[in-house]
Amino acid sequence: xxxxKPAGIRYSEITPPGVYWSxxxxxxxxxxxxxxxxxxxxGAKLNGVIQSPFSTSEKQTPYKDVTSYNNFYEFGTGKxxxxxxxxxxxxxxxxxxxxxxxxxxxxxxxxxxxxMAPLEERIYRLRCVEGWSMVVPWIGFPLNALIRQVEPLSxxxxxxxxxxxxxxxxxxxxxxxxxxxYVEGLRMDEALHPLAILCVGLYGEVLPNQNGAPVRLVVxxxxxxxxxxxxxxxxxxxxxxxxxxxxxxxxxxxxYSNVNPEVDHPRWSQASERRLGEFFKRKTLLFNGYGDQVxxxxxxxxxxxxx
Ligand code: MTE
Numbered sequence: 001x002x003x004x005k006p007a008g009i010r011y012s013e014i015t016p017p018g019v020y021w022s023x024x025x026x027x028x029x030x031x032x033x034x035x036x037x038x039x040x041x042x043g044a045k046l047n048g049v050i051q052s053p054f055s056t057s058e059k060q061t062p063y064k065d066v067t068s069y070n071n072f073y074e075f076g077t078g079k080x081x082x083x084x085x086x087x088x089x090x091x092x093x094x095x096x097x098x099x100x101x102x103x104x105x106x107x108x109x110x111x112x113x114x115x116m117a118p119l120e121e122r123i124y125r126l127r128c129v130e131g132w133s134m135v136v137p138w139i140g141f142p143l144n145a146l147i148r149q150v151e152p153l154s155x156x157x158x159x160x161x162x163x164x165x166x167x168x169x170x171x172x173x174x175x176x177x178x179x180x181x182y183v184e185g186l187r188m189d190e191a192l193h194p195l196a197i198l199c200v201g202l203y204g205e206v207l208p209n210q211n212g213a214p215v216r217l218v219v220x221x222x223x224x225x226x227x228x229x230x231x232x233x234x235x236x237x238x239x240x241x242x243x244x245x246x247x248x249x250x251x252x253x254x255x256y257s258n259v260n261p262e263v264d265h266p267r268w269s270q271a272s273e274r275r276l277g278e279f280f281k282r283k284t285l286l287f288n289g290y291g292d293q294v295x296x297x298x299x300x301x302x303x304x305x306x307x
Contacts, residue, residue: 139201199215261285
């Protein structure tokens with residue numbers, strides 16, 4: 001078993017309270033001051049990050065592969081293009097508008113996002129629908145920390161996310177071949193799940209632009225395309241929201257997109273995957289190996305139908 005902490009246990013329950021709260025205070029200040037100093041540039045170190053017990057101990061994918069083999073269609077459809085074409089993306093200042101069916105809608109600046117919860121290193125597997133995978137030390141905090149701040153109304157059943165779409169900064173977006181702005185969605189209980197994080201960094205550093213700076217989602221039990229990058233809007237809604245790849249090709253990409261070796265993509269098998277930097281393929285695991293934590297979210301659902 002790779003995940004050490006059972007879902008549902010709070011950090012305050014495993015860390016002695018004194019240590020937990022003093023850590024919280026320290027962490028609430030450190031990354032924020034970094035941003036205020038205007039140093040939120042890719043490559044800047046993030047200080048005071050806690051190690052998460054949710055992390056896998058598997059071998060990490062080399063930094064170079066994680067940051068030079070990307071999918072970010074707004075910056076080109078080639079894997080090497082985002083590292084080059086997103087270089088000058090302006091990520092400061094940045095705001096995320098959180099709106100819709102909530103008691104307290106709010107526009108958060110980056111400073112507020114960095115202060116939302118203690119930053120944690122979460123070493124997660126991420127499986128791309130194309131058949132490659134990686135293990136990345138992401139830095140972020142549970143999405144549910146943001147959700148709690150805006151107090152969703154009971155009619156909020158889904159969360160819709162939207163990426164930046166700025167044709168001036170993203171000239172290659174014209175040839176993306178998918179509808180933009182990039183949009184994604186989660187069911188409310190998925191969004192509240194402690195494994196779903198808002199990510200602001202990787203490998204101890206501020207998130208590189210090509211990986212979705214300044215804030216992206218990471219949902220490790222779903223195919224990589226659910227992990228939307230460079231988020232500018234989060235909207236709480238009553239109905240299942242549209243998602244970019246489903247709009248682009250509904251037969252090939254469903255709303256749920258849980259990693260499932262038994263449901264093939266119409267054009268290729270999903271039974272195995274290749275880790276970036278490795279030669280041999282390995283078997284793909286249901287829910288990308290996070291089944292113990294997330295399978296109960298889908299109890300009673302036909303996962304062939306809800307792919
Ligand atoms: N988010 C936006 N805005 N645009 C994109 O093209 N690609 C998705 C996802 N998020 C994408 C996006 C896909 S297909 C994958 S596999 C992951 O980002 C890749 O994340 P990475 O480049 O950090 O590995």
